[in-house]
Amino acid sequence: MKRKNLIVLLWVSIGTALFFFLFFTDEKTLHNFILSFAISALYSFFLGIGNGLLNDFLNKKIPWSEATTKRAVISIISILVANFILVYLCNYINFVIFQKAATPAEFFSGKYNFMNWFMVNIALLISAFLHAKGFMEELKKTSKKEVVEQKLIATSANAQFESLKNQLDPHFLFNSLNVLSSLIDENPKQAQKFTASMSKIYRYVLEQKDKELVTVEDEIEFAKTYCDLLKTRFEDSVDFIFEVNKEDYRRYVVPLSLQLLLENCIKHNFATSSKPLIIKIFSENDILCIENNLQEREQMKESAGIGLANIVQRYSLLTKRNVFIERSEDYFKVKLPVLSVKPNTISTKIDNTDKAYEKAQKRVKEIKGFYGNLISYCIVIPFLIIVNLVTSPKNIWFFFPMLGWGIGLAAHAMNVFAIGKNWEERKIRKILEKQNKQ
Known part of the structure; x- marks a missing residue:
């Protein structure tokens, strides 16, 4: 046990000894005071240390936070057994050894059954106080630990999300400049048109890249503009089909997801006038699908892994719904979840965690109030029992x-x-x- 707890038990022993010595001892002698203190210390330290060690042992083996029901059952059984043994041991030392009021045979004959029963009940009340205090302390620690962990998770997720979003800006610019570079040699007039379209699209990238979710309508309009830009370069080699339900327009997807997927289609597939690449964007229940006919390039440089992986990771941070990928010999399809309402996004998770902390504080306050009531019960009722048995033992009213x-x-x-x-x-x-x- 901690030194602080031992000091508390010492003061309890002194206080109890003074109480019995002043009010229930006829001869006020040093010997009687020492005897009162020895008896008080016997019960205080035996019961206090015994229950304290039992509570510490159970906290290590079966913490309240991990198995509350199991811990409660085992605590009740162990408290009953431990206190029964401790009380009988203390009473034996008190009446047989200290006061010499009975012989061992008389003690076990049943003469002290009422006293043993009475002391067992007092010990159970004290034990209930100690275990309730231990439960309340562990509850506070667990609540604070969970809140701190949630704050760390939210902060980490926020940093991860910002990192993913920051990939989009240089990624889009790098790929667009590559396209522009090739167009300058192939078709200077188309390069000028491409530059104008690129400035318009890049404005959208700058506006939306810091958002966690955008409407399907905004993303579709941006995708159409981006497709026009691709058409400028590939002409009849690429064809785009949009069949998105109007009711899905007010729902949400992660920003720039269509642009990244369209970019992947172009990068991983060849496209010619005789074998055009057909990219279809359409609704399927509450999913936005991007599908293309499979015309894989034979020699592909190793991908940087930013496009599809970026989308999957951003969705995983925002919702439990997954991004699905379908692949066959003829087509490649990506299914993006369409969210009906904005979920608790990353930027609000820390605020929500603060609210959870306030709620946890309120809950701890309620439990603290109950255990305060229980502690008062454990202190006042034994005092009333002692007063009743001392003043009028024949008239039992403490019940x-x-x-x-x-x-x-x-x-x-x-x-x-x-x-x-x-x-x-x-x-x-x-x-x-x-x-x-x-």
Whole structure:
């Protein structure tokens, strides 16, 4: 145990010894005070250290955060067994060795059964306090740890997303300049037209590259402009077909995804007037498909891997829906998820994590309130029991506050852990999870 806990047990022993010495000891002698302190220290240290070591052992073997139900069951069983043994041991040392009020035979004959039962209940209340305190401390640590981890994940994802987006700017410029360079030699007039179109397209790239999602309508309009630019170079060698449903126009895709896929089609396939490359962009349920007839180039330089990989990674950071690729002997198709609403994007994840932290703080406050109630119960009820048994042992009245407060405590526990404000949210979440699995 920690030194701080041992000091607390020492002060508890001194306080308890003074209480019994001043109010329940007839002869105020040094010997009686030392005896009172020895008995108080016996119970305080045996029960405190025993339950503390038990709680530390269970925290290492079965942490609350990993197996709450299993830990609760094992804690209850171990607390009952441990405190039963500790109380009988303390009572034996107290009555047989310290006070010499009974012989070993008398102690085990049943004469002290009521005292043993009474002390076991007191020990269980103290143990409940210690384990509740341990649970609350671990809950705070776990909550803070989870929030910190979520913040790190969100920050890392944000940095990764920004890195992916920053690939688009130089990537597009590099490829466009390559096309322009080839056109200058082949067709200077087309090169001038290409330069004008390129400036218009590059403006869109600069406007959209910092966004996480854009509407399908904006992306389609940009793709058509980009196709016109490609037509300037390849003329009849490339043909583009757009068959996108109008209802999909207000939905969302990642920006510049069509441009990257169109670029891949041109880069990986040959196109001639006799064998034109046909690229089709169309809707399929809630998916935007980009399909081309397969005319692979025989000698291809190793790809930089920016295009398709970039799109897949950006989608993975924004949604659980995947980008699918279909390939056959005749065609190559990429399926992009079309999002009906903007999800919790990367830029808002840190804000959402802050809200989650506030919610976690509120939850910890509720649990702290319950355990504060439990701790008060564990302190006040034993005091009332002692007062009752000392002042009027024949008139047992402590059962009434113990039962009444106990019912209130149970209701408080149900409100915090079972039927509280979060119960409806948990039920809704479970129903939605079941529907998603179907």
